[in-house]
Amino acid sequence: MSYWPLLGIAIVVVGFALRFNPLMVVVGAALATGVLAGFDLVAVIKALGKAFNDNRYITVTWIILPVIGLLERNGLQQRARAVIEGMRGATMGRLLVAYLALRQLTSALGMKDIGGHPQAVRPLVAPMAEAAAIKNHGDLSEEDRDKIKAMAAATDNVGLFFGEDIFFAIASILLIQGVFESAGYPMTPLQLSIWAIPTAICAFVIHGGRILAFDRRLGRARP
Structure with a gap:
């Protein structure tokens, strides 16, 4: 070989x-x-x-990018910030934990394209998280703003990655099934999906804790 x-x-x-x-x-x-x-x-x-x-049908999703660009140009991010600023009790930590839960649940049901960096994180989630942090902790440095954006993007990644494996009719599950079968361990996609649930729960708890800890650090860094 x-x-x-x-x-x-x-x-x-x-x-x-x-x-x-x-x-x-x-x-x-x-x-x-x-x-x-x-x-x-x-x-x-x-x-x-x-x-x-x-697989050229995959490129159809690119059509949505100009639409998102037009929405951003006409104030989508500003409206997202205004919504958060008008909500009582909204914090960056609660917002991102809620988005993490939504991302995992929808991915587990096979709706993995509902979220995403270009269509959800950049125009909505990141500006809302940033506005919530400013509302609770005051003005932020550029470094802190970048960290909030990175945390929003990471939240989307974690939610999708550990949520989609619960949906048994997805390519990643079929790939895992093929690897196990080649190694002499035949398993059905449904079995793999069920065993992905504990991993998804652990990912939610761990990353959710990281989000809340990051929110607390932002608060301690300012009087």
């Missing part, structure tokens, strides 16, 4: 570490893996093109 095709993994790691263009890194790694596996370069490019053509 040749291990040269695994060089594609190293290309991805090095490319991301050096902050090269992610698309170019992934395509370069795919081409290198195919050539090192003994395939003709033209055949590898043909396979990539066929895969893109077969």
Whole structure:
């Protein structure tokens, strides 16, 4: 067995570490893996093109990006901040914990595209979290604002990652099932989904605690 095709993994790691263009890194790694596996370069490019053509419906989701841009241009973030400023008892910690719960529940039901960084975090969740923090802790430094945005993005990631595995008709569950079967442990997608529930609960408790602790640190940092 040749291990040269695994060089594609190293290309991805090095490319991301050096902050090269992610698309170019992934395509370069795919081409290198195919050539090192003994395939003709033209055949590898043909396979990539066929895969893109077969899954071109995925690019339909890009249509929503101009719509979000127009909404932001017309004050979507400002309205999101105003909503939070008018709510009594709203804090950054409570808001992000609530979004984490919503993200996990909807992902567990297969609705993983309801949230996301471009369509939910940037225009809504991050501005609302920032407004809640300012409301409770006063004006924030640029560093603290960036940390709040990062926490909002991380909350979306955690909610999606640990919530979607509860939905048994998703690609990640089928991939895990295939790995277990190849190792001699046959399991049904439903069994894997059930065993993903304790992990999702732990992820909610741990990340929810991190959010609340971060909110408390912001408060202690100011008189």
